[in-house]
Amino acid sequence: MVRTEGGYTNLVLPAVLAKHGLDGRDAAFATELAAGTIRRQGTYDAVLTACIDRPLRKVESAVLDALRLGVHQLLGMRVPAHAAIDTTVGLVRTKVGIGAAGFANAVLRTVGSRDLDGWLAEVAPDPAEDRNGHLAVVHSHPRWVVDELEIVVGEELPDLLAADNVPPRVTLVARPGRSTREELPGTPTPYSPYGVVLESGDPASVPAVAEGRAGVQDEGSQLVALALASARVEGRDERWLDQCAGPGGKSALLAALAAERGATLVGTEIHHHRARLVARATGGVGAPGVLGVLNADGTRAPFADDSIDRILLDAPCTGLGALRRRPESRWRRTAEDLEDLTLLQRRLLEEAVRVLRPGGALLYATCSPVRSETADVVTAVVSPRPELSLEDVRPLLPGVTDADGPLPDTAQLWPHRHGTDAMFLALVRKDR
């Protein structure tokens, strides 16, 4: 369903597990099998290419999927070889046929003849000749992604790529005024005063989460919302906008903070189903701190010039800073996506600037560290206009060190340094 129907692993899996009545260790095994196989697909395809005498695109897709699952069990999980091979071959026999099963058996026996390091030594390019090509295979990232990340992270590239392959533990946020982090199970997050790291268990079974008083939210996303809320605003501080709000995690935190200060938030979101998710996450119109959720295009925001006191523009982006939690996304994005996205990001930022009240605060954020989506967008919009400037956003991230962004006064969080998604933040001011 993830490969053929464009589904998301984290959404598809719970439904599949529930359908088959899997829980506990069985559910954990199935989750690792599916998510790990998708995450490691780049490495496994390099191994399979070495074991099959025709291009992988010529292998029937159902067989290829099964082979990848088999390779993950052989090289990435501690499943005994005979069990990994028998179950995979059985699967191919049932779903495809006896001939394909023989083929799968032969391929997996070859794969099982070495361990992962043995295969990497054979199939990954020599790092002395092609460092990024080597890293792409070893850490299972598309080559263009490795090249983009190298531009911004430099020598820390291997650490970042390795961190992208470690599924993060679930982080919860206690929405202020509605719950406290003391009532949430888990360990306090190092930076966000509202977060806990859930050690185990299903977040949906936590009462505050089930009741919408708390939510699941990466610490980096919490920090983005908190940075906007703590930015200095001159004069009135009543009208807050989340310009690209879906699915609503940051809106929910911002609305809770707004309610504590007598302000209200409007969320705009272009996709109807995602606007509904924002309404659900925030409690919708009438909930504390919520003025409304609009199914609207943020490039044509339905607000007057100079009318909003605080704006979050958490822009649609490649998501290449959140690869830890979305195993499939690295294989879906292409370098061509960047051009369309950066155009959209610029238009959204121009529009945010139009509706921002002079003296107010505008935070531009992305869950991508890619330069064209971060520094280049901000520079393109801010530099030509003398009334706009960047203000140092780093003091709005208390306790966070080593977070200098690609432009002066901007910030960049990193999975391998901060244990968060790679969020970029820039605080934009307008003088008149």
Ligand SMILES: C[S@@+](CC[C@H](N)C(=O)[O-])C[C@H]1O[C@@H](n2cnc3c(N)ncnc32)[C@H](O)[C@@H]1O
């Ligand atoms: C990075 S996500 C926002 C995540 C959100 N802030 C949260 O924390 O839950 C970007 C969102 O922008 C929406 N979007 C894309 N183009 C848009 C547009 N022109 N106007 C408004 N929203 C847009 C996408 O549908 C997506 O839901």
